[in-house]
Amino acid sequence: MTQQEITPREALIRLGASTGEAIAKVLEMFVPGTVERGEVTVLADGVSPFANVARGSIATSVSYVDGVTGANVFVMTPAGARALAAAMGAAAEEVAEGADPSPLSELELSALSEAANQTMAAAAAAIGVVLGQGIEISTPDTRVLGDPAGAADIYGTAPHATSTTFMIAGESCRLIQLVPRAFVVRMVRAIDEESAERTDSTVGTGSAARAARSAVDSSPHSLALEEALGGISLRVWAELGRTRMPLGSALGLPVGAVVDLDRTADAPVDLYVNGMRFARGQLLVTDDGEWAVSLDGLDSQGLSMLDLARSAQAQPRELVEPAPEVVEPAAESSDIESEDRIEDRDPTSTAEPETPEVTQSEVEGAVK
């Protein structure tokens, strides 16, 4: 595929498919064996996305609030909503035989909101992988659609809309996505860039390729671990040593001045990951004349990070941080190395090295 081959319609279908697949995976955890994702339909201009929604349907919506804009409305039949809430543990109130079912209770509606929160968080992560950035979601809103014709007043309108069908416990449901034009443009650009990155290999390595592979991955947890964590760039540096001096002395340092640090030349250096001291090791020069660090041992915080990673492999609820790449100084390449010039915009780089000092020396990107 070459650049510019993808159309806005294809991008919308891709958006619907990625979102729908992520949602289906989470729903499958609530109601195992009863979730099926159907087709993605791009709605024609002028067609109300809520035109065929039955009065009294249950709608739970989540919006993107950072990174991109757009709304996602999951519409369920009352029976489907009740089945999902019951599967999550919010049982319906009992009614007398033959009597009309009671309206959904506050607890049932809350369970549906929580389902929307969890499914859309996973979906936002999947879309974020395609777009190459994090996407924040709003808190969910769940309500009974007494008059679907007035849904535009609640959820607004957008130039594009998709509808993705689901079956949950035998009940038909649908995800309606209201998509701003700018979102589509970014999707098209992101997918085109991904296509351009591909070589003659049949399996891509970029973000969109990872997202596409996730659509057929049977493990819902791998979505979070591989996609969400795998894309996080970490700031890595080695610290040679430190010293302290008055600001006036620092400002008066002439060119050629020699500043003594607190370590001997053969002492190990500290390796930091996102402001956290991770390991200590020996500074080396590779055959290519580049700095590298041969690790002697992991710091207690580094061990904690690895414990998290190992626990995640044993129990999917845990978190894998891509720390092991850091402890492979002889690797040919790594994401960390490739990211070392853009780390200032890493959203996870909130921590600073402990007690920054005037002449702290850093060798950024030295780890290969």
Add this chain to the structure above:
Amino acid sequence: MARVLVVDDAAFMRKVVSDALASGGHEVVGEAGNGVEAVKQFQALAPELTTLDITMPEKDGLEALAEIIALDPRARVLMCSALGQESKVIESIQKGAKDFVVKPFQPAQLLEAVGKALAA
């Protein structure tokens, strides 16, 4: 067994977490539905552990965590995240959370994470 403050904007999740904690012998001393209320309850109740949702109205879990840790750097906070919020989990650990659990979870998974957070 610990005195626990449960924070989540969904009443359903507060019930799920509270029921799981009770089954493990813990005492739920308070609940909060947003970050603002969470900080107030933390100050008032001084719980041994706080379970904290991430996406909440008014003040999200990360902001509430920062305030709780500022009030008590030794506070034990267990983050409850959804799939896809792993970058926020990393941030929360960096800010002082003791452990985390990813929703949806089984009661045993929550209780295991609670045990780890209390032991930390």
